[in-house]
Amino acid sequence: MNKSIYISIFGLSLSTINDLKNIIYSHFFNQYQIQWTHITDTRLQLLLINDDFADIDHVEKISKSNIQILKLKKNHDCSGELIDETLYLPVKSPETLYDWIEQALDKVNMAVIAQTASTLGFENEHRVPKKISHQALANAFHKVHEEYAGIRHFVLENNQNIMACFDLKNKEFYQNPEFNFIAEGHFDIVPANLNTVVQFKKYFQRKELSHGIWQFIWDHAPDHVPNYGNAYKLQHWPQPSLLKQRTELLKISAYLSKGCTVAYIHEKTNISVHTIHRYLYACDIAQMMEEISVTESLDAVAVSVEIQEVSKVRSFFSSLRAKLGL
Numbered sequence: 001m002n003k004s005i006y007i008s009i010f011g012l013s014l015s016t017i018n019d020l021k022n023i024i025y026s027h028f029f030n031q032y033q034i035q036w037t038h039i040t041d042t043r044l045q046l047l048l049i050n051d052d053f054a055d056i057d058h059v060e061k062i063s064k065s066n067i068q069i070l071k072l073k074k075n076h077d078c079s080g081e082l083i084d085e086t087l088y089l090p091v092k093s094p095e096t097l098y099d100w101i102e103q104a105l106d107k108v109n110m111a112v113i114a115q116t117a118s119t120l121g122f123e124n125e126h127r128v129p130k131k132i133s134h135q136a137l138a139n140a141f142h143k144v145h146e147e148y149a150g151i152r153h154f155v156l157e158n159n160q161n162i163m164a165c166f167d168l169k170n171k172e173f174y175q176n177p178e179f180n181f182i183a184e185g186h187f188d189i190v191p192a193n194l195n196t197v198v199q200f201k202k203y204f205q206r207k208e209l210s211h212g213i214w215q216f217i218w219d220h221a222p223d224h225v226p227n228y229g230n231a232y233k234l235q236h237w238p239q240p241s242l243l244k245q246r247t248e249l250l251k252i253s254a255y256l257s258k259g260c261t262v263a264y265i266h267e268k269t270n271i272s273v274h275t276i277h278r279y280l281y282a283c284d285i286a287q288m289m290e291e292i293s294v295t296e297s298l299d300a301v302a303v304s305v306e307i308q309e310v311s312k313v314r315s316f317f318s319s320l321r322a323k324l325g326l
Contacts, residue, residue, distance in 0.1 A: 003032055003193050003195070003196065004032065004033040004034075004035050005032045005033070005035065005045055005046065006035045006037045006046070007024065007034060007037065007045065007046045007047075007048070008037050008039045008041065008044055008047050008048070008049075009021065009036075009049075010047065010049045010050065010053065011049050011052065011053040011072075012072065016089065019091075020091070021036065023094045023097065024101065027094065027098050028101070030194075031193050031194050031195050032193060032195070039058065039059075044062070044067055045066075045104075045108050046067070046068050046101065046104055046108075047070070048070045048072055048087075049069060049070070049071060049072065050071075050072055050073075051071040051072060051073040051086060054071050066107075066108060068104035069085070070085060070086075070100055070104070071087070072086070072087055072088075072089055073086055073087075073089065074088070074089045074090070075088045075089070076090070079091070079092050080092045080093050080096055081096070082096045082100060087100065102195075105195060106199065109195070109196075110199070131221065131222040132187050132220045132222070133222060134221055134224075134225045134226065134281065136187055137187075137221060137285060138285065140156075140189040141189065141213070143189060144168075144189055151168075152168050152169045153165065153166070153168075153191065153194075153197045154166055154168070154189050154190065154191055155189070155190060155192040155196055156187075156188075156216070157187070157189070157190060158186070158187050159186055162176075162196060162200075163175065164176065164212070165192055165196060165197055165200040165201075166209055166212065166213070167197070167209070168209070171208060171210070172201075172206050172207070172208070172209060172212075173206070173207045173208070173209045173212025173213060173216075174200040174205070174207070174212075175204060175207070175212065175216065176200075176204055177205075210236055210288050211236075211238060211239045211286075213285060213286040214239075214282045214283065214285075214286040214288060215238070215239075215240070215241055217285045218240070218278065218279075221278055221281055221282060223274055223278070224274070225278055226277070227262075227277055228277055228280040228281070228284075229262070230261065230291050230292075230294065231259055231261045231291070231292050232259065232261075232280060232283075232289050232290065232291055232292065233258070233259035233289060233292045233297075234256045234283065234288060234289050235287075235288055235289060235290060237253045238253065238279075238282070238283065238286075238288065245275070248269075248271050249279060251269050252265055252269075252271065252275075252279050255269070255298065256280075258298050259292050259296060259298060260297045260298040260299055261294065261297060261299050262276045262277060262280070263299075264297070264298055264299045
């Protein structure tokens, strides 16, 4: 579903307003759900207003907010030109208007991101970050491959605030580093609109898709996740972004790169079983591992070596008894 944008056109004749609406809708309807609204709507984002009304008190007030304002003025000599945030009518070629709207939406989106980051920074000092249930995480990523098969771009949303964006075709993951806090409410993954994709690729660091998903799951999965009772082998090593627990995670990666069970890793390293299960859960969601037969794992190799050692000892004592005539 495309993101909604709220636009008001004020102070012009009905025919001019309809012409502008048609121009805007024909260009942006594939990217946004365009909501035509009134000048006092608290959701308003873009205001196109007759220059004669630009000085009224309400416009002066909202000009200090995040609402982007474009003044419109009739002047056939300057028709279609944009000068000092004033677009001169009639609009003969709409490219100038399109460019203004795209730049205005960039400003709106970045202001929202900055405001969200600031708010979250304050809340982080007063609230404990909320983990997402493992069922919600699994269901959200399951939809990407089942319900949304064939769609390329997705966003991760928390209460309709966009935390991250990823591109399946190019295997890219982008996350706003300031928005790493899950608030109470709804988490979901939904198809992204093109403008959001462009914004995230422009302003945030690219990660390889599976590594980005692994890190997101590791950061937000609860302590208790499904148990992994079989043997597993890594297809790709995760790249943990934080130093905390990095040594433990690299040890787990080293063992799983050969293929083994949770019990084997715990026995060899004494790393918490819960930590190993969380690691495997993140790998599972990020599609970075495969299940293998226990007979192909390090567990089987260890048993085989142990049997060989026992056999050698028995053989030695049998030979010794024979020499001694016992």
